[in-house]
């Protein structure tokens with residue numbers, strides 16, 4: 001195996017293939033976005049963990065996950081459920097999300113749809129990113145967040161998808177045990193009132209609330 005490649009096994013057809021891995025970033029980032037999109041160098045790891053089987057076209061993630069052939073060959077799978085996302089890492093993360101959801105692994109599916117959105121954020125493809133966030137929202141309705149932290153990620157997804165008004169009222173009116181959660185929620189409300197759907201990181205959040213760190 002040469003440098004810059006990794007050997008993967010397809011969870012659909014079972015073939016082993018060698019996939020190119022983009023180089024790790026040498027950039028230094030600082031803050032996570034409010035939806036937990038990581039800064040560099042972790043940001044570019046997104047592109048180092050998703051592959052496509054050259055034989056059957058199945059999306060292959062960091063670990064082996066079975067996907068039956070009729071599922072991978074289905075219209076739903078190929079078109080990302082009719083979303084017709086541009087081919088690449090974003091569409092493959094979306095397909096990985098579909099596969100994990102099919103397995104009943106909703107948390108991994110949610111993460112994969114969110115990663116798909118981040119890939120489209122990086123490509124400045126807002127329309128595709130919104131489709132992926134809407135998919136997170138639909139999936140999230142099947143399993144409630146279990147912490148203030150998870151709640152904040154979901155709130156940010158609603159705002160960035162332009163679906164703020166669909167957030168269950170209880171989520172917005174609740175007081176959370178830790179002050180950071182409440183502060184970030186206040187910032188999200190402030191953005192939503194302005195109709196702002198852009199990405200913000202925690203530093204911008206503190207600055208927006210007038211908090212010195």
Ligand SMILES: [Zn+2]
Pocket residue numbers: 010011012013014015053054055056057058
């Ligand atoms: Zn395959």
